[in-house]
Amino acid sequence: MRRALVISIPYIWLIALFLIPFGIVLKIALSDPQISIPPYTPHFDLSAGWAGIKDFFSQLDFENFTWLTEDDLYWKAYLSSLRIALISTILTLLVGFPIAYAMAQAPKEWQPTLMMLIILPFWTSFLIRVYAWMGILSSEGFLNQFLLWTGLISAPLQIINTDWAVFIAIVYTYLPFMVLPIYATLEKLDPSYTEAAQDLGCSRAQAFWSVTIPLSKSGVIAGCFLVFIPVVGEFVIPSLLGGSKTLMIGKVLWEEFFSNRDWPVASAVAVILLLILIIPIVLFQKQQERAQEAET
Amino acid sequence: MKRFSLFNATSLTLGFAFLYVPILILVVYSFNSSRLVTVWAGFSTKWYGKLFNNEQFLDAALVTLKVGIASSCIATVLGTIAALVMVRGGKFRGRTLFSGMIYAPLVMPEVITGLSLLLLFIALGVDRGVFTIVLAHATFSMCYVSVVVSSRLVSFDESLEEAALDLGCTPFDAFKSVTLPIIAPAVISGWLLAFTLSLDDLVIASFTTGPSATTLPIKIYSAVRLGVSPEINALSTLLIGAVTIGVIVASLATKRAAVHRKRQEELARQED
Numbered sequence: 001m002r003r004a005l006v007i008s009i010p011y012i013w014l015i016a017l018f019l020i021p022f023g024i025v026l027k028i029a030l031s032d033p034q035i036s037i038p039p040y041t042p043h044f045d046l047s048a049g050w051a052g053i054k055d056f057f058s059q060l061d062f063e064n065f066t067w068l069t070e071d072d073l074y075w076k077a078y079l080s081s082l083r084i085a086l087i088s089t090i091l092t093l094l095v096g097f098p099i100a101y102a103m104a105q106a107p108k109e110w111q112p113t114l115m116m117l118i119i120l121p122f123w124t125s126f127l128i129r130v131y132a133w134m135g136i137l138s139s140e141g142f143l144n145q146f147l148l149w150t151g152l153i154s155a156p157l158q159i160i161n162t163d164w165a166v167f168i169a170i171v172y173t174y175l176p177f178m179v180l181p182i183y184a185t186l187e188k189l190d191p192s193y194t195e196a197a198q199d200l201g202c203s204r205a206q207a208f209w210s211v212t213i214p215l216s217k218s219g220v221i222a223g224c225f226l227v228f229i230p231v232v233g234e235f236v237i238p239s240l241l242g243g244s245k246t247l248m249i250g251k252v253l254w255e256e257f258f259s260n261r262d263w264p265v266a267s268a269v270a271v272i273l274l275l276i277l278i279i280p281i282v283l284f285q286k287q288q289e290r291a292q293e294a295e296t
Numbered sequence: 297m298k299r300f301s302l303f304n305a306t307s308l309t310l311g312f313a314f315l316y317v318p319i320l321i322l323v324v325y326s327f328n329s330s331r332l333v334t335v336w337a338g339f340s341t342k343w344y345g346k347l348f349n350n351e352q353f354l355d356a357a358l359v360t361l362k363v364g365i366a367s368s369c370i371a372t373v374l375g376t377i378a379a380l381v382m383v384r385g386g387k388f389r390g391r392t393l394f395s396g397m398i399y400a401p402l403v404m405p406e407v408i409t410g411l412s413l414l415l416l417f418i419a420l421g422v423d424r425g426v427f428t429i430v431l432a433h434a435t436f437s438m439c440y441v442s443v444v445v446s447s448r449l450v451s452f453d454e455s456l457e458e459a460a461l462d463l464g465c466t467p468f469d470a471f472k473s474v475t476l477p478i479i480a481p482a483v484i485s486g487w488l489l490a491f492t493l494s495l496d497d498l499v500i501a502s503f504t505t506g507p508s509a510t511t512l513p514i515k516i517y518s519a520v521r522l523g524v525s526p527e528i529n530a531l532s533t534l535l536i537g538a539v540t541i542g543v544i545v546a547s548l549a550t551k552r553a554a555v556h557r558k559r560q561e562e563l564a565r566q567e568d
Contacts, residue, residue: 116543277404
């Protein structure tokens, strides 16, 4: 009895503030836009009884979704978001793995400090970290000044307002999410495995590829999910550093909602985004549960 | 002891340079006397002076602090309970749904969470402002707290709590005097995480706020959209300073607590 009470507190909270809101998003995605407050129709009218409910459902339709397939802005934005998320996840992995590996190899007494140095930027505001790159990547920014000074380039590069600025900022801001899970698996790895492989005639590189990499798989997978899924819906980075050609669905949703005030279309965009992400999210959840069971 | 290779030293150096140089540039140029952020024109603290006279920023900072403290406290209580349910709850109906609702918010794009909560608040006819942001922040940060606390709970020996129950404690007493002190470091870092997540959030706050409450990230975002400005550099420097001090103090405190606990355990062992 008491146990049920304890379980029900967070359960009910999450159902009320996480699950039910998605139901509402779905409902509004099936509604029609209207110039009123709130700007959509139909509204749920319980006072009209069963007829009211029937009337309500009969007015819902898939018009907004048809609209999304007809205007190629939307599916281009979905594809472009997936592409940007995929490329930046790979880049983050390429940057993050060597750091995690080096951390795990470092002397034990350094490791807590190294870990804190990785986490510290994550505690400082995301917005500020994106903002920091605005001054670096702009055409008269520090990176261009530096490259001009070294003589590598003769005219400033256009980096800000391109996809490259978005990639750099994503790698920068999401790096801790990649490094920490990989470090966690590498740190637990028994060094005698690679030593055994080397004793059996593997070179260091072979031992790394055939022992270290496969054994760090769970950390790599967790890191990739933690970067990929939120990046697909990223808004701040493309809005501050991306150009007009950088299409990302998070930005489209934001503009539908705040600039066009078209709530039904914004909701339909969110529903499709969620449908795209539901598979990676479920895989991520399963992976986390398996990792937790392995601990106990 | 294995040799720390040149390759590893290089990746660490480059990695940390990548992480810290942008922040360092931001901090240095907050002391620039020129309005042009990329040209150094001499040392000055005038942007800090301007910042402290900007009442909009001060108001926003106050709102952000209120939201942060309230939401992180709610999130810590709910998240700790959720962690207990996840680790100790055993099998119960709807467990998969529950764990789904704990893990999904960790990766859910903020635009979706923000939009869905806003539509809920509108459907319920709640006045949007500090209260609605607190509810929104508490909801997503409780999941982070729960993950942090569960990772501590799984490594915790359950027999300690069973012993307390055998010795006549009520379940609540056993939790309060045995389990809670042991998981306390995780609960505290969960609170800190929830607090910083709340201070940091732009997207969810933008959706769930009303005209009455503007948080600092919303204010910063609307200023930053117009371009780089030294006042924002100054504000960022203050925030970075506060966070750095906070994290260092917290890590020293947990280290001291760990040393203290170890000493106590050794004393207890000697008395046996």
